[in-house]
Amino acid sequence: MRTDKRQRVVIAGGGTAGWMTAAAIGRTLKNVADVTLIESEEIGTVGVGEATIPTLLTYNRLLGIDEASFMREVGGTFKLGIAFENWRTPDHRYIHSFGITGKDHWTAGFQHFWRRGEALGMAEEFGDYCLELIAAEEGRFAHLPKLGLNYAFHIDSSAFARFLRRMAEGDGVTRKEGRIGTVDLGDDGDIASITMQDGTVIEGDLFIDCTGFRALLMEGALGVGYDDWTHLLPCDRAIAVQTKSVRDPVPYTRAVAHEAGWRWQIPLQHRTGNGIVFSSRFMSEDEGQAKLLSLLDEEGLTERMTELRVIRFRTGTRRSHWHRNCVAIGLSSGFIEPLESTSIHLIQRSIHRLLQMFPHDGVSRADVDEFNEQTFYELEHIRDFIVLHYVLTEREDTPFWRHMRRLELPKTLQHRLDLFRETGRVFRANDQLFAENSWTQVMLGQGLTPETYHPIADAMPEEELRGFLRHIRDNVTKTVAQLPTHQDYLQRYCPQAR
Numbered sequence: 001m002r003t004d005k006r007q008r009v010v011i012a013g014g015g016t017a018g019w020m021t022a023a024a025i026g027r028t029l030k031n032v033a034d035v036t037l038i039e040s041e042e043i044g045t046v047g048v049g050e051a052t053i054p055t056l057l058t059y060n061r062l063l064g065i066d067e068a069s070f071m072r073e074v075g076g077t078f079k080l081g082i083a084f085e086n087w088r089t090p091d092h093r094y095i096h097s098f099g100i101t102g103k104d105h106w107t108a109g110f111q112h113f114w115r116r117g118e119a120l121g122m123a124e125e126f127g128d129y130c131l132e133l134i135a136a137e138e139g140r141f142a143h144l145p146k147l148g149l150n151y152a153f154h155i156d157s158s159a160f161a162r163f164l165r166r167m168a169e170g171d172g173v174t175r176k177e178g179r180i181g182t183v184d185l186g187d188d189g190d191i192a193s194i195t196m197q198d199g200t201v202i203e204g205d206l207f208i209d210c211t212g213f214r215a216l217l218m219e220g221a222l223g224v225g226y227d228d229w230t231h232l233l234p235c236d237r238a239i240a241v242q243t244k245s246v247r248d249p250v251p252y253t254r255a256v257a258h259e260a261g262w263r264w265q266i267p268l269q270h271r272t273g274n275g276i277v278f279s280s281r282f283m284s285e286d287e288g289q290a291k292l293l294s295l296l297d298e299e300g301l302t303e304r305m306t307e308l309r310v311i312r313f314r315t316g317t318r319r320s321h322w323h324r325n326c327v328a329i330g331l332s333s334g335f336i337e338p339l340e341s342t343s344i345h346l347i348q349r350s351i352h353r354l355l356q357m358f359p360h361d362g363v364s365r366a367d368v369d370e371f372n373e374q375t376f377y378e379l380e381h382i383r384d385f386i387v388l389h390y391v392l393t394e395r396e397d398t399p400f401w402r403h404m405r406r407l408e409l410p411k412t413l414q415h416r417l418d419l420f421r422e423t424g425r426v427f428r429a430n431d432q433l434f435a436e437n438s439w440t441q442v443m444l445g446q447g448l449t450p451e452t453y454h455p456i457a458d459a460m461p462e463e464e465l466r467g468f469l470r471h472i473r474d475n476v477t478k479t480v481a482q483l484p485t486h487q488d489y490l491q492r493y494c495p496q497a498r
Contacts, residue, residue: 007033007359010194010204012180012217014039016157017330017347018210019164020059024351026171027063029358035173036202038180038194050266050273051079051253051341052152054098059348063167071494073163074155075269077249078486080136082340084445086257089394094445095252096340097133099150101126101437102472108454111440112424113465115450116457122466126444129472131479136252140483152341154253154266176202180211183221190325191221206359207326215332218318222326225319226334232387232407233315235261235337239288240275242306243296248487255339259283259398262339263295269496277337282400285310317379322371325363327354334379339386345433349378381432384413385439392417392446417448424450
């Protein structure tokens with residue numbers, strides 16, 4: 001890295017990953033870095049990651065993005081959680097919602113008090129004590145004081161990239177149109193420049209690979225290698241299609257399991273994102289396409305806005321996410337299927353780490369190691385949480401589900417399951433993405449009930465416990481009843497620009 005001049009940052013690839021990175025660096029480090037982004041209009045983006053999690057609010061706030069303007073631009077709707085249908089059994093449904101369920105004690109989570117209440121016959125469903133979950137079920141939403149209602153967004157990811165491009169270019173980011181020809185290495189093994197197919201040479205100090213599954217820099221030029229996780233997550237195909245909206249959007253994502261995977265439904269203001277995820281070992285692409293189309297027809301969503309698009313992927317991770325003077329962000333760094341809407345979150349987290357460790361006096365080996373260690377730790381945590389949905393099931397009705405039930409689990413996941421089963425406890429370490437309430441909601445939703453609970457719950461007299469549970473549930477019910485419908489709130493707050 002040069003220390004006498006502004007640092008030259010070259011981002012290879014646009015889309016959500018490229019423009020999120022460009023916008024963040026352009027706005028945050030405009031006084032120390034010159035940013036060039038290379039993309040070609042001839043190359044499409046995956047563009048199906050339209051569901052997010054609440055961490056995106058942090059990114060928007062850090063960049064000073066006005067939420068209502070952003071929502072109008074991306075045709076956005078609000079998201080309070082994910083409805084999981086047919087995962088535990090073919091006729092079972094539960095919601096993994098954002099926020100907190102009930103009220104914790106410093107010694108034990110709410111699930112311990114709920115578990116005792118359930119044993120005494122005085123507790124309702126666990127989700128009845130969660131504001132976000134009941135609001136989702138009732139189709140209601142509003143901003144509450146002090147972020148009293150935790151939420152995320154459903155967005156048009158292509159429109160989001162265009163929105164960020166305007167912002168980034170306004171902050172001085174330069175866009176270069178064209179296809180990459182070669183990635184040129186220097187004598188020291190670092191990337192020195194990128195040569196475009198038209199012969200233009202773009203030199204840089206720090207290169208960021210946002211070229212998607214192709215990973216032209218990190219894999220094509222630097223050959224860092226890839227760790228395959230398909231033995232744990234065998235789904236390797238997705239088919240996506242957009243359809244016109246035919247009903248008011250609900251404030252949650254749908255994830256509906258089928259015989260060889262699952263399908264998604266993501267409601268925007270102007271359209272619905274639909275797709276199917278499956279394992280090619282258990283379902284062919286033709287069967288997957290027919291399955292998706294039959295479900296669209298069944299729901300009356302027959303008017304397609306886009307053609308069916310097949311996406312082939314391999315779940316896993318690059319062996320390095322920062323190598324020499326190159327950082328992989330987005331699909332170039334690896335892929336975990338979007339069951340819990342973590343794709344944009346992982347882009348955001350990589351950007352955040354890079355900004356925290358941005359090179360000044362050359363690339364620091366210690367920074368590289370720390371970046372990679374943090375990234376691997378987060379990816380493994382998310383991987384385990386996704387695997388949880390597949391293995392903690394009662395389904396035995398198809399070869400795919402029988403296969404998933406018999407997986408040999410990572411020790412980290414097996415420990416979490418054993419701990420919750422035996423004690424009802426969940427521990428969150430080192431700012432892991434999924435907090436205690438997320439693990440608890442999904443494990444309960446998938447049918448794992450703790451055998452016991454923390455003794456602190458027995459310290460509360462029965463009538464006090466009854467009143468404690470009733471008070472929480474009544475507050476949730478009262479608050480939700482005062483919220484407007486999701487559709488009414490969208491029309492007042494952020495109607496889509498036409």
